Structures are given as C-alpha cells and as structure tokens.
Amino acid sequence: MDGETSGGRRRRYDPARRDRIIDACLQVIGEAGVAGASTRRIAAAADVPLGSITYHFADADELLREAFERFAHRVSDRFEEHMARASTVDEARQAVVDLIDSDVLVDPQELVLTHELYTLAARDPRYRRLTHEWMARSRHALERHFDPATARLLDALIEGLTIHRALDIEPHEPGETRHAVDLATRRATHRGDPA
Known part of the structure; x- marks a missing residue:
C-alpha cells in the first residue's frame, strides 16, 4: 500500500527494500571491495534513493556487518x-x-x-x-x-x-x-x- 510523504508525493510500498539493500551491498563489495562500497553506489545497485540506507540502517557500519x-x-x-x-x-x-x-x-x-x-x-x-x-x-x-x-x-x-x-x-x-x-x-x- 502506498504511503504519503511530507512533500505530498506518493511513496512506493517496498517491503523487500531492506533485504535488497543488503544484497546490493554484497554485490558492490564483491565488485569493488569494502573501500569502494560507498552508500551512494550501494543505493544505485539496489535501485533505491540514497535516503533509504539511512532510513533502514543506523550507519554504514551496521549495513556492512549485516551484509x-x-x-x-x-x-x-x-x-x-x-x-x-x-x-x-x-x-x-x-x-x-x-x-x-x-x-x-x-x-x-x-x-x-x-x-x-x-x-x-x-x-x-x-x-x-x-x-x-x-x-x-x-x-x-x-x-x-x-x-x-x-x-x-x-x-x-x-x-x-x-x-x-x-x-x-x-x-x-x-x-x-x-x-x-x-x-x-x-x-x-x-x-x-x-x-
């Protein structure tokens, strides 16, 4: 079900987003190593907005550990x-x-x-x-x-x-x-x- 954002835009309901970010993190590390695994690159690989990473994870280290x-x-x-x-x-x-x-x-x-x-x-x-x-x-x-x-x-x-x-x-x-x-x-x- 779609939700309303503060800017009046519709937010796509995406229950698998967190899992997709973790899998994308592994994909990026496999391609570029930990040093090359920027949150921007991970967000692009997961096809999510960059803000999704800070929404689902306290910091980049939490994402890295879970991945x-x-x-x-x-x-x-x-x-x-x-x-x-x-x-x-x-x-x-x-x-x-x-x-x-x-x-x-x-x-x-x-x-x-x-x-x-x-x-x-x-x-x-x-x-x-x-x-x-x-x-x-x-x-x-x-x-x-x-x-x-x-x-x-x-x-x-x-x-x-x-x-x-x-x-x-x-x-x-x-x-x-x-x-x-x-x-x-x-x-x-x-x-x-x-x-």
Whole structure:
C-alpha cells in the first residue's frame, strides 16, 4: 500500500527494500571491495534513493556487518547441506573434495567477499565474531562424520586449498585434492562407524 510523504508525493510500498539493500551491498563489495562500497553506489545497485540506507540502517557500519553476516550464513548453509548428504566415511571425504574443487568460493565475488571479511576480522572483534561463528558451523558440519580434531584439520585444509586453487594461475593435478583429504583423514574416526 502506498504511503504519503511530507512533500505530498506518493511513496512506493517496498517491503523487500531492506533485504535488497543488503544484497546490493554484497554485490558492490564483491565488485569493488569494502573501500569502494560507498552508500551512494550501494543505493544505485539496489535501485533505491540514497535516503533509504539511512532510513533502514543506523550507519554504514551496521549495513556492512549485516551484509557480511548474511554472506557468512549463506556459505555456511551451503556447506552444511553438502556435508549432510554424505552417509559413509568415503562419501564424507568425497564431499570435502567437492567442496574444495567446485563448491566453495568458486564465484570470484565470493572469494573477494571472503577476503574482505577476513581483513575486517583481523582488525575488528565484531567481524572476528562472524568469522568465528562461520568456522564453528563448518567444524560442526564436519563433526557429523569425523572426530573433532580431524574436523578442525579439514576445516583449515578446505579454507587453505580453496584459496590456493582460486588464486593460483597454474592448473592443479587431478586427484591432488583427494590425496590431501585422504592424508588428513587417514587416522580419523568416523562418527557413523561402530565402536
């Protein structure tokens, strides 16, 4: 339903506007980094007036934090869904391989968003809380299949290999990721195995 503004103009009812601004913020950061994510540019990407940002968010930092929180949850949800499909230790190992080779941070924008979040987390405890929660969710998903020590190791392996694969300009050998995952899980106890 339209509302009346103080200037007598009709204001379009737009209940999805706040969500659209958050998604536009992520889009702009993915394209230009945090330094290039001005509120003006975000408003243009969301196709909203600049004043909509100050209406929906206390300041630019609140928008930034909510955007990164949405991004972290989105990637974590995908990670958890992927690991939940595995029902044997070998399926769990293959799921980790697939996450590294083709499912996590394959989108160049996601890679930029991840690095921008890590940079913020290195300086600001509020963003470190987001990265901590993200890592905890990843480890929890891995612990459905592996003991906690192996899950922590795999989480670090996924992170490191994903970044290396994304940034390396040389092709990787077939089977390289599977070999690394097999080494990391060689002595692991599988959660679903009988004692």
